[in-house]
Amino acid sequence: MSQSYRIKNEGLINRNKEIIFKFNGKKYTGYEGDTLASALLANGVHLVGRSFKYHRPRGFFGAGVDEPNAKLQIQLNGHSEPNVNATEFELVEGVEASSQNCWPSVEFDIGAINNFLNRFFPAGFYYKTFMWPKSFWYKIYEPFIRKAAGLGIASVEKDKERYEHKYEYCDLLVTGSGPAGLSSAYSAAKNGAKVILAEDKPRFGGSLLTDDVTIDNLSGKDWADKIINELKEMPNVIVKNRSQVFGYYDHNMMVMFERTGDHLNDKPKYTPRQRLWYVRAKEVLLSTGSIERPIVFGNNDTPGVFLSAAAKEYIKVYGVLVGKKPLIFTNNDSAYETALEFKKQGIEPIILDTREERSSELIDSAKNQNIQIKFCHAVIAANGYKKVRSAQIGKLNKEKTGFENIQTIECDCICVSGFWTPTVHLASQSGNKLKFNDDIDAFIPDKSKQNETSVGASNGTFTLKKTLEDGFKTGFEVSKNITNNNISTSTPNSNETKKSVHDKFWCSPLPDGKNYKRFVDFQNDVAVSDIEVALREGYRSIEHVKRYTTLGMATDQGRTSNLNGLQLVANVEKKIVPQVGHTTFRPPFTPITIGTIVGREIDMEYMPTRKTPMHTWHEKNNAVFVDAGAWKRPRYYKQGNESLFEASKREAKNVRDHVGICDVTTLGKIDIKGPDAAEFLNRVYTNAWLKLPIGKARYGVMLREDGIVMDDGTTTRISENHYHMTTTTAQAANVLSHLEYYLQIVWPELNVNVISTTEQWAGAALAGPKSRDVLAKLFPNLDVTNESLPFMGYTEGDLFGIKARIFRISFSGELAYEVNVESDYGLYMWEKIIEIGREFNIQPYGTEALSTLRIEMGHVAGPELDGRTIPYDVSLEGLLSKKKDFIGKRSLQKEAFNKNDRQKIVGLVPTDKKSSIPEGSHLVVDKNAKLPNPKLGHVSSSCWSVENNNPFSLAIVKDGKNMIGKKLFAVSPLKNTAIEVEIISSHYVDHEGKRVRS
C-alpha cells in the first residue's frame, strides 16, 4: 500500500532517505526531495482540501507555484502555519499537515451543503444577500461569513523562528534558472558582470528538468547542472535556489524571498528560517517561464484533474504517477510529452486532442507507440465526487460549439493542457504595459519602463533554440553596457522536438440540458456561470468583474485562471481579449510570510531604545519608565506600594517644599555657531535675539510659516558666536531639519552652522527652594548668589573635576537650575547631586511630577502646542516682536487669527474641588444638550495641584479671555463624566513669577 504510485528508476529524489510525515492524522512515508504534494500523491492521496465557497472536494492541480487548491495547515517544530502550498513545501521529518476549510473532516465536510445550494450562491452573493437588515450585519452575518469562509488558521503563538533581511547590489539579477535564465546569467557572468541568479524551486534547471531535449550533446538536466556548477565557482556570481523574486519596485529594487531553513531537519542555530533580500539591480532579466493554462470543462475541479505538465513533473522529478489510467486532454502538442512519459512507465494513456487529425514529430511518436489518440474530441465533464472515476467525452462538431456523440470512458486522472501563458507578473509590476500576442493567445511584455528584459517563455518564446540564442545574446549585451567588456559566449547546439500549432479551444461547451460547474478560478470558486452573471448584471470593466466575482484574487493571483477569465469575458462581450484588457498584477507574486517581512525588527529590535546615561540609576531606584519617542524616561520613582498618582504628588510636593532632581537629558539640544548666529535666531524665533548678552539664556518660541507654534525652548549665548538651543524632546529632530532648511535653502548667505548635541550632553534639572543650597555645595568655588547667577543666567563650573554648564532656567516655576555635563559623566554628576542633596531632602522626580509642576504654573507643553495653536491661543503673544520680521509672522495677520472671540488658554478647577477632569474632555454650556452639543473648547492638560490640593487643568477655550469666572461642563463621553468646572487664570501658582527670580 505504501507509496503504491511511486515508480522505480525515475525522479530526482533521494530514495535512501525515507521521511515519515502525517496528513490529517494519518502516517505516510515519502523521500527526501519530495514535496508534500508528491509524497501524498505517491501514496495515492488526492483529496486534500475543500473549496473556498462551495466546499467542493479539491485535490492537487499543479506542481509548483501554479497550484490553486492544495493549501494546507502545517504543524512543525511546535508552530502552526496556514495556507502553505503543498506543491512547494519540501518534505521534512515530523511535519504534520492538515486540510483547511472543512469541518469535521476533509472526507465529510458539512459546508459542502453549499455545493448543493449553489444556485443560491451566485456571483456577488455576499453583496446582495447580507445587505439587509443593516443591524444584522455585525451580530449575525459577519460572524457567520467569517466562520464559513477563509482558509487556514493563523497562529496566535509568538513566532520563535529567526528571520533576516539582506541587502545586495548587482549588475544583473536573473529571475529563474530555466534555459533562458541559465544562458543569460552565464553569458553575462562570463562578460564580467556581477550576477545574481535566483530560482524559486530547490532544483535548478526549470523546464530542462522535465523536457526531453539536449544541449551541447548533454541532456537538458546535465547541461543545467554543468552551467550551475560553473556559475557557483565564479566569484562574480551569487546563485540562489529556494528563492522567489516576488516584487519589482521602483528603480530596479527587487525583493526576493529565500527559504533558508524550511527544508532542513537540523537547522543550525543561527540559520534563519527565511530571508528577505532587497536587491538593487542595474539590469533585471526576467526568465520566469510560463505556466500551463487549463481547458475549462465540467467538474474540472474534481481531484484527479491535473495540468499535464504537472503530471509530467511528478513523473520526471519525483517518480510519482498521478494516476494509472490517465486521460490526456489537450489543444496542443506539449501534452503528448506527458503521454509519452506515462507510456514509458508502462501506463496506457488516452489522448483527446481538440484539433483535427494531424501530423507532427510528437504526434507521430505517440502514434508509433500505439497511444490511443482521439482527435476533435473534448472532455465534457469529469465524473466522480472525491476523485475522478471516469470522464464524459464527446466528439466536437465542426464549429466546436457542441458534441456529436457522447460517451463515458474510464480514467483515474485527467491531464489537461490548454497551451502556455507567459509568466509576466514581474514585468507588469515593473510598469511594462503588456501586449497581446495572437500566436500564443496570451499577453507578453511590451516596452520596458525600467531596466528589464524578458527572455524565453516569459517573453512568449516557446522553442529552446530561440530561447538559448536570446539568452546568450541578451546576457552579453546587457552586461557589455555595464562592464565595458566584450567577451561573448556562443550559443551551444540544441535538439528539441518540433511542435505543431495549438488550437484556440479553451472551454468545453455544455451539452443540452446539462448544467455542470465549469471552474475558471479554482481558488476562489469562480465558475463560468458566475462570470456570466456578473456580465449580465452590467459589470463591464475587467477590474469590476474581478472584484464582483473574486476572479483572479487571493494567493493564486490568477496564475491559471487569468486568461481563461479574459477569454470568457471577451466571448460574452463579443470582443477580443486585448480589448478586454487585463487586471493589474501586484506584488507579491507568491505569498510570503509576515515573519520574513518583519525580519529581525521585533521586540527590542523593533525600534531603537534611547537611554540616558543615568538610566541604570533610575532602574535601581524603582523608576517606572514611560516612552517619550524612542527615549525611556522615568515617569515616577515608586516607593513601597505607591500608585502613580501618589508618587507623582509626593515628588511634585517635594520640589515645591524642598528640592527635586529630574533627568532632562532627552531635551533636544542644538549647537549653533557662526558670526550670523544671532541674526539667524532673530529670524527663527518670534522675540528679539540681537541683544542677548554672553552668559544669558532666553526663552523663545518658533512658528511655522502658517503662524502655528512649532516649538519652544531656551537658547543660551555661550560665547560671542556660539549658542546652545534646547527644544522639546518630541520636536528635536523636526527643529533641526527646520533650521537646516532655512540655512541651506532660504538664507544661504547666513554664516551659521547647526548640529545636534542632544546625545553629547547629559542634563539634570534641580528645582525647588533648596536648589541653590545644593548648587552651592556642588560648586563650592562658584558664586551662585541671585546677583551673580540671576534668573536666565548662565555660567560654567567645575563639578569635582568635570566641566559643567549651569543654566538658571525653570520649567517647574520654582527656583531652578539645569546642569549639563558631557554624557559620559552623566551618571557621575547625578550621583554627586543625590549625595550632596541628601541633607536638603532631595528626591528624584519623573515626568508625571514634571507635568504637574508645569501645569500648575500654566506653562505650555506638547498638549497645548498641538499644531493647531497660534501664540495668542497659548498666551505667548507677549513674545511676538513688533520691530522685526520672523518665520510665520505674516500669517498672524490672518483674519481668523485676529477674531475677538479667538480661543485662549485658561485654567479650570472643578466646582466640587474633587473630581479630576479627564484630558480631552469637551467644554460645553449644557451637559444634557442634544447632540451635537456645541463645543467651546477642550481640556489639554490635567493634574492634581499639589500647591492647592485639588484638581487643576489647562484648557483652550473659545473667547477664553472673557470666560474667567464662568462655569462650564467638562464632558468626556469616553470616560462617561460630566464635571462642572470654573474657569480661572491659567497661572494657578505664583502668579507674578517671584519664585524663579528668588
Added chain:
Amino acid sequence: MLNINCPYCGDRSQKEFAYGGDGTVKRPELNKEVSDEKWNEFVYLRKSPRGKHIELWHHIAGCRQWFKVQRDTVTHEIFKTAKMNEEIK
C-alpha cells in the same frame, strides 16, 4: 524604493532621505510687504504636476544636506539631482 543620487554622498536608498516638497517655491523676502495673495500662495498653494517635477529632498540619515531632485511623478524616474546653488533646467 527610489535610488537617489545625493550630490554630496552619491547613490543611496530612499530610506536615508526625507521628502521636502516643491523645490521651486521661493520664500518672500523678510521685512517686505507681501500681499495676502502672494503669502497665501507661498504658504499653501502647491502644484501637483504629472510628469517632471523639481522637488527637495533632505539627506537626514546622511550628510543632512537639502538638495534638488528632478523626478517624474508618474514613472518615478529621476533625471537629475543638484545642490541647492545649482540650477536644474
